[in-house]
Amino acid sequence: MTDDTTPDRSRRAFVRAAVAAGASAALVGCLEDGTTLQAPAGVEAPSSLPDRQHAWNDALHEDRDGNVSPPEHHVFLGLSLSAEPDETARETVRTALREVEKAIAWGPDGVLFTLGYTPAYFDRFDAPLGDAVDLPEPEPILALTAESDVTVDTNDALLHLASDDGAAVLAVEQALFGDRDRLNGRSLSASLEGVFDRTARRTGFVGPGLPADRQDGLDGIPDGEPVPDEAPFFMGFRSGFRESQATEDRVTIREGPFAGGSTQHFETLELDLEVWYDESDHEQRVARLFSPAHAEREAVGEVGERLGTETGVASVADDVRDHARDEGVVGHAQKLARARDDGTPTLLRRDVNTTDDDVCGVHFVSLQREMSEFTRVREAMLGEEFGRYGLGPRQGNGILRYLRVRRWGSYLVPPRPRRALPRPDPDGEDSEADDAPKEKDGSGDG
């Protein structure tokens, strides 16, 4: 049976609504009736977890072509410190996070998460972040004057929770903020409540069929349900092909006290898809997102199913000026393939769709070794050089015309042993002992 009344379908719809709204403890309690989240594999976890918080790819599933499939459900919690970041608070954060890892498996069937810190967080310490971390104050890069209403993340931290099971994301959020004292059958002794206040809550989702399911009645999308059924993103195409993503190694900081960490950009984009769907056809959409050559060769398919692990944009990157001059269009991916480093992508994109505030949008998340690498690529996206061919942000300059930046933030995602309220100079002479875990892994109820 596949009708909407099956328990699975109704549970999915219920969880989806709960993730978007944030759920009460009682509600998640209901969700868990008869449901057990995947637990870590025996005593090995969580000591076997990678040092890199951002090392998700090995745990994630792959699609039929061999591309990494992102988790379906996401919650991004903006956090502000409500306590001094001293050793007591640090120990609380450390314990709370490790208790989650002991209760639920690290992976899309359990939960994946990263905790990152803003430049504003580090500003409170006397010592500077060393040269090995490139994390300047965030400065939005804007294409349109309509984007004047941009919120810059000046709070302290961002917790990104992700899972294929929305109930897992919700249960972990509640566990971390003191709304429950047991998680997946284990009792909890610490929470982030008392150390952090939740100052922003944003949600996202990604995967074939999910945007089509949720397109109804949103701001920014025309009537008539234009998003193709199988599209994983609102703009109608697959993304995140293996060859156009940086590897986790490529985005990892190599030296200094935060070696094993990464930097993270978080940007919220509102989508204005009326013109995208109503005034351009499939061929024009392919030209703007991939390249005019892809459109001509019908290389993409309805939602990108003809592409395997690569888009082939690198091979048309050099034609971009000809396309600007002769076709009046340059592709978004074509333009950005030119910003690769010696042929290698520098950003690991983990963007997701959002319907926060009933507006159709994207939370664009990317990891890179240095924020300057992100800036370089994001500036390339402006495509200012194509102005000479008459391609301003409102013309065929990739997808700029359909995007409005609304939120912008930069974070350091420290390596796992240093993710709990790190000092900028954890190896400094007067620093506390390292953040190595103090309790034994796999022991009792923590």
Ligand code: HEM
């Ligand atoms: C709504 C917003 C966006 C959508 C729908 C979108 C969509 C896409 C698609 C479909 C591709 C080609 C498939 C792939 O290789 O993944 C792509 C590639 C890419 N996008 Fe975006 N993108 C968006 C925003 C951004 C932003 C804000 C950046 C930041 C600079 C960005 C950076 C890139 C990069 C670096 C590539 C890969 C280029 C290469 O192959 O080297 N995108 N994007």
